[in-house]
Amino acid sequence: MRRAAIERLLPAAYQRACVPGSVLWALLDVMEALHAPDEAVLADVDALFDPYRAPDGMVTYLARWVAMDHVVASPRPDAPPPLPLGRLRDLVSHGALLARWRGTPYGMRRALEVATGTGGYAIDEPRDRPFHVVVTVPPAAAGQLAVITRIVEAEKPASTTAEIVVAEEPP
Incomplete structure (x- = not known):
């Protein structure tokens, strides 16, 4: 004033x-x-709620707003975020879409792609194992299995078990 x-x-x-x-x-x-x-x-208050303009410390808070707290949760408050800040900003910006498709193969695949920055995930439901999904991770994302496991556990239906396998490198 x-x-x-x-x-x-x-x-x-x-x-x-x-x-x-x-x-x-x-x-x-x-x-x-x-x-x-x-x-x-x-x-400039609107910048606080835009994932690409918000201050770095606010992005984790925004991830919790769009129900992606399972991705950013850490056992220690001083632990670094499990994703690079750019990936976390992408995840927040896609939060509404991901919430709409939560519990579906498309929603899980899209959440994995946005969080890891890698495509090529396959989600199969074997006929011989009802209420079970097999998530095949592309080799390029094999180093991010901790985040992938968190996302799969949160995005799959509650009554379903999940198995995560890394795809073989093509010869």
């Missing part, structure tokens, strides 16, 4: 006493300076 706007809120007696060089004048300048950081945040 600008000094002049603060001054207009004061009673008339104070407004008359607020002249350059007075203590009240200096106090209003200090008040203006104290309001500046908060006003800067409020002027």
Whole structure:
């Protein structure tokens, strides 16, 4: 809030006493300076909720808002996020789509692709094992099995068991 706007809120007696060089004048300048950081945040508040413009620390919070907390959950509060920040931003931006398709093979495949940045996942439901899915991970994503396991456990239907296998490298 600008000094002049603060001054207009004061009673008339104070407004008359607020002249350059007075203590009240200096106090209003200090008040203006104290309001500046908060006003800067409020002027760009929509950036806090945009996964690609939000500050780095806010992205994990946004992931929890779109029900992706199983991906960012860690055993220790000081542990680094399990995904690079760019992947986490992508995951948050796709949160509504992923929520709509949760519990389906498409939803699981899409969540895995967005989180790992790798395509080529296969999700099979063997006929000889009802209520079981086999998720085949492409070799390029084999180093991210911890995150993949978290996503598969959260995205599969609750009554279903899951098995995760890494595909063979093509010869």
